[in-house]
Amino acid sequence: xxxxxxxxxKVGFSLAEQLVKESHNVNVVDLREDPLRRAGDLLDVMTIxxxxxxxxxxxxxxxxxxxxxxxATSSDEVNMVCCLTAKSLGTKYTIAxxxxxxxxxxxxELRRNLKIDMVINPESATAVEISxxxxxxxxxxxxxxxxxxxxxxxxxxxxxxxLAGKPLHALSDQIKSMPLLFCAADRGGEVYIPNGSFVPQVxxxxxxxGQPSALDKFFILLGRYSPKVKQVLLVGxxxxxxYLAHILDKLGMRLKIIERDPDSCRLISEKFPRAMVICxxxxxxxxxxxxxxxxxxxxxxxxxxxxxxLIISLYAIQQGLHKVVAKCNRQNYTGIVRxxxxxxxxxxxxxxxxxxxxxxxxxQNSQGSVMNSLHRIADGHAEAMEFTVGPSTRHLGVPxxxxxLRSGILVAVIVRxxxxxxxxxxxxxxxxxxxxxxxxxxxxSDLNDIYxxxxxxxxxxxxx
Amino acid sequence: xNWKLVFKVLGRVELVVMAAMxxxxxxxxxxxxxxxxxxxxxxxxxxxxxxxxxxxxxxxxFFLREGFATVGLIWLFTGVVGGLPFFFDGGGGFNTIWxxxxxxxxxFTTTGATILTDIESLPQGILLWRAFTHWLGGMxxxxxxxxxLPSMGIxxxxxxxAESPGPVFSKLVPKQSQTSKILYSIYCVMTAVEVAxxxxxxxxxxxxxxxxxxxxxxxxxxxxxxxxxxxxxxVIDIIIGVFCLLFSINFALYFLVLQKRIWEALKSDELRFFxxxxxxxxxxIAVDILPQYxxxxxxxxxxxxxxxxxxxxxxxxxxxxxxxxxxxxxxLILLMFCGAxxxxxxxxxxxxxMLLLLRAIRREIHQIxxxxxxxxxRLDGKVVDEGTLRSVLVFxxxxxxxxxxxxxxxxxxxxxxxxxFSAALTCLSNVGxxxxxxxxxxxxxxxxxxxxxxxxxxxxxxxxxxxxILVLLTPSICRKY
Numbered sequence: 018x019x020x021x022x023x024x025x026x027k028v029g030f031s032l033a034e035q036l037v038k039e040s041h042n043v044n045v046v047d048l049r050e051d052p053l054r055r056a057g058d059l060l061d062v063m064t065i066x067x068x069x070x071x072x073x074x075x076x077x078x079x080x081x082x083x084x085x086x087x088x089a090t091s092s093d094e095v096n097m098v099c100c101l102t103a104k105s106l107g108t109k110y111t112i113a114x115x116x117x118x119x120x121x122x123x124x125x126e127l128r129r130n131l132k133i134d135m136v137i138n139p140e141s142a143t144a145v146e147i148s149x150x151x152x153x154x155x156x157x158x159x160x161x162x163x164x165x166x167x168x169x170x171x172x173x174x175x176x177x178x179x180l181a182g183k184p185l186h187a188l189s190d191q192i193k194s195m196p197l198l199f200c201a202a203d204r205g206g207e208v209y210i211p212n213g214s215f216v217p218q219v220x221x222x223x224x225x226x227g228q229p230s231a232l233d234k235f236f237i238l239l240g241r242y243s244p245k246v247k248q249v250l251l252v253g254x255x256x257x258x259x260y261l262a263h264i265l266d267k268l269g270m271r272l273k274i275i276e277r278d279p280d281s282c283r284l285i286s287e288k289f290p291r292a293m294v295i296c297x298x299x300x301x302x303x304x305x306x307x308x309x310x311x312x313x314x315x316x317x318x319x320x321x322x323x324x325x326x327l328i329i330s331l332y333a334i335q336q337g338l339h340k341v342v343a344k345c346n347r348q349n350y351t352g353i354v355r356x357x358x359x360x361x362x363x364x365x366x367x368x369x370x371x372x373x374x375x376x377x378x379x380x381q382n383s384q385g386s387v388m389n390s391l392h393r394i395a396d397g398h399a400e401a402m403e404f405t406v407g408p409s410t411r412h413l414g415v416p417x418x419x420x421x422l423r424s425g426i427l428v429a430v431i432v433r434x435x436x437x438x439x440x441x442x443x444x445x446x447x448x449x450x451x452x453x454x455x456x457x458x459x460x461x462s463d464l465n466d467i468y469x470x471x472x473x474x475x476x477x478x479x480x481x
Numbered sequence: 482x483n484w485k486l487v488f489k490v491l492g493r494v495e496l497v498v499m500a501a502m503x504x505x506x507x508x509x510x511x512x513x514x515x516x517x518x519x520x521x522x523x524x525x526x527x528x529x530x531x532x533x534x535x536x537x538x539x540x541x542x543f544f545l546r547e548g549f550a551t552v553g554l555i556w557l558f559t560g561v562v563g564g565l566p567f568f569f570d571g572g573g574g575f576n577t578i579w580x581x582x583x584x585x586x587x588x589f590t591t592t593g594a595t596i597l598t599d600i601e602s603l604p605q606g607i608l609l610w611r612a613f614t615h616w617l618g619g620m621x622x623x624x625x626x627x628x629x630l631p632s633m634g635i636x637x638x639x640x641x642x643a644e645s646p647g648p649v650f651s652k653l654v655p656k657q658s659q660t661s662k663i664l665y666s667i668y669c670v671m672t673a674v675e676v677a678x679x680x681x682x683x684x685x686x687x688x689x690x691x692x693x694x695x696x697x698x699x700x701x702x703x704x705x706x707x708x709x710x711x712x713x714x715x716v717i718d719i720i721i722g723v724f725c726l727l728f729s730i731n732f733a734l735y736f737l738v739l740q741k742r743i744w745e746a747l748k749s750d751e752l753r754f755f756x757x758x759x760x761x762x763x764x765x766i767a768v769d770i771l772p773q774y775x776x777x778x779x780x781x782x783x784x785x786x787x788x789x790x791x792x793x794x795x796x797x798x799x800x801x802x803x804x805x806x807x808x809x810x811x812x813l814i815l816l817m818f819c820g821a822x823x824x825x826x827x828x829x830x831x832x833x834x835m836l837l838l839l840r841a842i843r844r845e846i847h848q849i850x851x852x853x854x855x856x857x858x859r860l861d862g863k864v865v866d867e868g869t870l871r872s873v874l875v876f877x878x879x880x881x882x883x884x885x886x887x888x889x890x891x892x893x894x895x896x897x898x899x900x901x902f903s904a905a906l907t908c909l910s911n912v913g914x915x916x917x918x919x920x921x922x923x924x925x926x927x928x929x930x931x932x933x934x935x936x937x938x939x940x941x942x943x944x945x946x947x948x949x950i951l952v953l954l955t956p957s958i959c960r961k962y
Contacts, residue, residue, distance in 0.1 A: 042655040050866055058545065061638055063655040 018042070018381060019083045021108070023069035023099050024090030025052040027346055027366045028114065028139060032087060035370050036377065037061050039460050044078040069099040072106060080106040085380060087373060089114045097131050104132040110380055112373060116140050116256060135376060139369040144260035146368055147342055150361050151246045151265065151315050154340040155236045157222065157360030160392040162403045163432050163451050169200070169226045169401055171394060173360050174219050178239060186213035197227035197235055198439050200429045200455045203395040206352070208457050210427050222360075224394055226401075226429050226453065228437055246314040246340060247271060252299030252329060253319035254281045257344065257365070261317070262289050273308065275299035300325045302332060315340040323347050327354050327362075334358050351396060367397070378462040388462065389451070399457050401429070404464045406450040411465050418442030421469040425457035428467070482958055485538045487551045490640070492533025494555050494626045495562060499526040501617055502566070502610070509606025518569035519606065526562050548639025550958055552623060553949035556941045559622060560586035563614055570607050574598050579930040579937075586937035588614030589622070590944035591826060593701025593796040593913030596926045596933070600706050605687065608704040612694035618944065619698025619728070619826035620668050621645065628661035643949045647823025648834055648873050653736045667735050668826075672697040675724045682716045692797075696724045699827040701796030701913035708921060710799040715782055718799055722789040726759065729793035729821030750861050751822050751833040755792075758819065758832070762788045762812055769809045784809075792816040794828040796913025798921030810916060814903065817910045828911030828943055830880055837865060837873045879947055884909050887939045891932045904928075908936045909943040 018041045022029050025047040033043050033056060043062040046069050047053050053064040067074030069090060080086060086103040088096035093115045100111035112135045120127060121138070128136060149159050156170040174181050180188075185199060202209045203222040209215065217223060225232065247270060251258050254276030262272055262285070272292040276282050282296040297304045299320060310316070316333040318326035323345040330343035331354065342361040345351065351362045375391035389403040406413070412420055417428060417440055431438040432451040438444060446452060454467060461467065506519040564581030574597045575581050587594045588611050597603070617625065621644045627637040638657040642650040652660045672693050679689035691704045705711035709721055730752060737746040746752070767777070767784035774780040783800045790797045791813050802813060820829010840858045847854055858865045888905035892898075896918070903915030904925070914921045925933070942950040952958060 040656075042659075044655055050868075057638075061655070061657050063652050 018085060018377065019079060020044070020377070021046060021075070021078045021080060021083050021086045021103070023047070023086065023088045023096075024114075025056050026089065026091060028369050029087075029089045030056060031366050031370050032089070032373055033060055033062055035374060039374075039377075041377070044083075046074060046078050070095055070102060072102055075099070075103055075106055080108050083108045085110045085112070085377065087112045087114075093117050093120060097127065097133065100133045101131045110134045110376075112137060112376065114139065114369075118256070118259060137369055137372055139365040140256040141260045142368050142372060143257050143344065143363055143365040144264055146363055147257075147261055147317060148264040148268070150342055150363075151249060151270070151317075151340065152268070153232075154246055154315065155239075155241045158394070160394065160401060162390060162401075162430070162453050166228070167226065167430050167432065167437060167453060168229050168232055169224060169392065169394070169453075170232055171203075171222055171224045172236075172241070173355075174217055174221045174223060176219055178219070178241075180217050180223070180239070181219045182216065184214050184216050185211060192235070192238065195227070195231045195235060196437060196439050197225055197231050198429055200224050200226045200401070200427055201395060201399050201457075203398065206396070206398065208395050208398045210425060210455065210457060222395065224455075226455075227439065244314070248313045249273070249315045249317060250305075250308070250310065250313040251275065251317050251319060253321070253326075253344075254278070254285050254294075255319060255321065257319050259285065259288065261319070262292055266291060273313075275304070275308065300329050302329075305329070305332070311336050311338070313338065315342070317341075318343045320344075323350065327359070330354070330359050331357055348396065367393070381462040399455060400461065402454050402456065402461060404452050404454065406446050406448055406452055406464065408448060409465070410446065410448070411468060412446070413448060414445050416443050416445050422467055423469050426461075426467045427455040429453045429455050482550065483538070483540055483542050483547055485536050486541065486543055487547055487554065488533050489536040489538055490551050491555050491558060492530040492536070494622060495526055495530040495558065496534060497626050497629060498559055498562060498617070498622065499523050499530065501613065502526075504613055505566070505606045505610035508609045509604065512605045514604040514606050516606070518566040519610075521569045522562065522565035525565060529562075543639065545639055545642075546952070546958060549643045549949045549952045552640055552643035552945060553941075553953040555623065556589065556945060556949070557938075557953075559589055560937060560941060563589055566607060566610055570604065572603055572607075574924070574926050577930060579933045580926075583925065583933040583937050584611070585614060586940050587908075587913075588612075588700065588702065589618035590911050590940040591615050591619050591698040591700040591794070591828065592908060592911040592940045592944075593695070594908060594915075594919075594925050594936075594940070595702065595913075596924055596928075598924050598926055600704065605704075608702075609687075609691060609694075611702045612691040612700070612704070615698030615700030615702060616672065616694040617698070619700065620664060624661045624664060627658055628665050644945065645824065646828070646944075646946055647731075647831055648837065648869055648876070649823075651733065651824075653733060663736060664732055667732055667739075668697065671724075671727065675720070678720050679717065682714065682720055684712065684717060692721060693724075695797070696721055696795060697728055697826065699725060699728050699793045699795045699821065699825070699911075701790070703797065706922075708798045709786070718782060718786045721797060722786045725789040725793040725795045725797070729825045729827035730755070731822045731824035733824050748861065751836060754836050755822050755832045758816070759788055759792060762792070762816055766805075766809045766812055769806050769812075773805070787813065788816065791912060792819065792827075792829075793821050794910055794912045796907075796921075798914060801920060801922050803917060803920035803922075814906065814916070817906050817912045820910055830877060830910075833860065834873050834877060836860065837870060838877055841870055841874065876947065879951075880909065883939065883942060883947060887935055890935045891928070894927075894929050894932050904932075904936060905939065908939045911940060911943050 020036055020041050021044045022033050023046045025045050033045055036043050037060050045056045045062050046065045048068055053066055056062055057064045065078045080103045086108045088099040090096055096113040100113045104111055111133055113133045115136050116138050124136060153159055156172055158171040160169040199211045201224040202211050249265060249270050249272055251274045254274055265272055266289055274285055274292055275295045275297055277298055279296050282294045286294045316338050318330045320326055326343040326345055327350060330341045333341045345362050346364050346366045371393045379388050387405045392401045394401055428440050430453040431440055502519050502523050506516055509516045560582055563585030567575045567581040567584055568578060580596045583596055623640045623644045627641055641657055653663050654660055675693040676689045680686055695702050734746040734749055763785045767780045771780045786799045787802055818830060819835050820831050821827025823831045823833045844856050844858060858870055884905050888901045891904050892901040899917040900919055904919055907915040919925055
């Protein structure tokens with residue numbers, strides 16, 4: 018597809034990177050020379066210097082024939098105008114990043130009048146993600162499918178867990194009878210799709226999929242079930258904190274927010290009368306101690322600086338807090354802090370990119386099965402996708418054991434009406450089923466892609 | 482420096498060069514000549530490249546530094562392996578390995594300087610290979626490789642960036658492999674049209690093929706000792722002259738034309754500058770040589786062909802311009818320095834750089850008159866950023882230094898200044914013929930092996946626009962820290 022990305026900031030760059038990997042034609046537009054040079058040097062994209070609201074620049078970038086335009090500059094207003102202009106030039110689908118809290122109330126009208134097909138709000142999406150983690154503290158990360166009826170949970174195996182050191186088929190019958198499936202395992206950056214003989218080891222990041230109630234039971238058995246989070250300490254009072262406070266407030270959690278800037282503190286205090294707002298440096302351990310850090314159930318670090326967030330989160334873990342979440346946009350730090358025990362690292366840039374990739378894949382297969390959602394797990398090394406089985410899907414009603422699936426693909430869950438099925442060899446796909454697929458490599462856009470090509474020519478062989 | 486990956490890419494690209502030898506091989510078989518020079522050469526290349534192309538690489542880090550070094554190494558290496566068929570043939574004037582390397586470097590860099598004295602005695606296969614190296618080198622071996630092998634597992638645009646001529650590197654479409662395919666398609670179609678026209682104008686098919694390959698790459702190897710002058714046909718002169726000019730225009734403009742944006746293409750500053758220079762030089766030389774030829778049409782014909790041939794850095798000849806008046810020769814030397822447009826197959830400093838240089842000089846003079854004035858330099862109505870401008874000035878400075886340096890080494894052979902200077906300039910600008918003894922009817926055979934080696938490197942440095950070769954000479958790329 019021909020894709021234009023306006024604004025080559027953090028989100029713009031990581032999007033371009035992922036889209037180039039999936040072999041789309043990407044044009045990057047930016048006002049400044051430096052980010053453009055960086056994009057041109059590191060990625061196989063075309064760069065155009067100019068203002069994204071100008072029709073001349075957009076036409077130069079090919080907006081008249083483009084399939085998709087993503088406006089991700091730092092200004093909401095520029096993004097909106099950019100989408101409007103592109104649409105009138107002939108771009109088929111437009112996505113705008115709009116993050117100002119004030120616009121959220123009138124978003125529907127804005128979208129209709131400005132002909133924006135999709136609005137993304139990284140800060141709000143991140144807040145939703147964090148709130149999910151706080152609701153289910155045992156998980157390092159958590160994704161939901163089928164409107165919350167199925168959850169995918171990632172957790173790290175610790176010393177003494179009964180899972181570690183023996184193959185999965187040797188687990189007790191009680192666990193085997195639960196409607197749960199180990200769908201992926203991440204061992205030092207290498208992703209495995211486990212079968213019965215897979216032996217989990219201490220330190221592996223395991224991904225478990227199933228009904229939320231069954232997952233609860235499993236974590237109780239594992240001795241990992243921690244009490245519900247009631248008190249949360251937030252450090253940093255930026256946009257994400259505001260969105261998060263909004264959600265947590267509704268859930269009835271008690272909040273304490275530490276923010277350095279007095280004006281921001283006043284603003285937060287105006288909006289959330291029930292929250293306690295402290296004006297001070299949240300990276301100062303003295304302050305954290307005097308605010309009784311250890312008494313909290315959960316700690317969330319959301320300051321502007323990735324490094325600060327990671328360091329104070331590690332400090333909180335050292336102080337014995339059960340649930341610690343840090344915001345960090347840089348992917349390369351995640352591995353380092355994970356080895357120090359900090360599992361829940363949230364990257365707004367990564368979340369946004371996943372949302373947009375889902376849209377791009379959806380646009381790619383306009384007919385065929387519908388992709389309802391896409392989540393990237395294991396630091397982007399694997400993907401979990403939910404599809405609706407359509408009439409064009411092949412091999413309906415054929416037992417899975419008779420099908421040739423591609424390697425690195427797992428049919429994890431089938432949802433048929435009210436029933437949630439963990440597939441066995443005899444299970445089959447039916448029309449209107451919801452099905453969740455785990456794939457080790459990216460690029461799947463249609464449900465039919467999970468099958469091994471039926472006629473493989475000599476020489477072309479396996480795409481793997 | 483990720484040497485393993487660099488050599489892996491080198492191996493893969495040399496396989497493309499090996500595959501290209503099948504064309505002259507087929508020609509040799511067709512003419513019932515001895516195919517062994519090509520078979521031996523292909524065998525040797527395969528022995529070296531196949532193991533290299535399967536080198537196991539641990540790290541896939543490939544940055545601009547690796548890109549430049551790879552391009553430099555590939556071209557040096559290609560200059561050597563491209564000379565193998567000449568070495569195994571051994572006829573004509575290929576006495577030492579240095580002669581063969583010189584001839585192959587001259588071919589791939591589209592220079593067209595030759596060490597041969599008796600061209601017509603060589604087999605047809607070898608002559609076709611000489612011309613075909615022009616065609617391959619004109620648009621670029623690596624551009625071809627990125628079109629054919631899109632997934633070398635590296636950021637291939639670094640390679641194309643190091644190989645493409647011009648002050649700024651721009652792609653036609655977002656994907657490098659796609660850009661390369663478009664460029665080569667345009668290139669192939671234009672070459673085919675030229676072959677057809679030359680055939681219609683009465684040239685034998687084989688000669689038409691050789692001359693089209695030479696013109697397309699703006700090289701200058703001919704299969705006749707008297708070059709294009711051997712046909713003595715005004716129509717052929719005009720066809721070849723016009724195609725020389727066509728191949729020395731930025732190929733991005735042809736892409737604009739294909740997209741029906743002809744008007745934008747015609748508005749290019751560089752194109753206008755180029756055409757004005759061609760027109761002025763043609764008229765000036767025509768006036769200067771009028772006494773020698775008598776009729777104004779005759780002198781225009783010879784003047785136009787020579788100007789087109791020299792500014793496009795092709796180097797064909799229809800007349801021995803060494804016998805022309807000094808002014809005409811001096812104009813030709815200026816054209817050699819100026820060269821073709823950026824993004825074409827021609828060499829030289831490039832018109833866009835000359836234009837930017839002139840505009841920078843004008844700004845500097847303005848600044849002396851009005852010290853507080855603020856002024857930007859523009860090209861095609863767009864502001865040229867200071868970094869690009871600086872690199873243009875550095876490039877021109879560097880070009881002149883390399884020119885004098887190479888000229889000095891040639892002068893060790895105790896030749897006249899005419900010869901040493903024009904040899905260095907003609908090699909650096911990838912033109913071919915120089916002045917005096919190395920003029921259109923002369924040859925480089927008399928130079929010492931040292932001069933031949935230095936001039937070979939000079940040609941490659943000129944083709945790659947200096948920096949990929951200069952990078953190889955700096956010790957910092959070998960250090961690990």
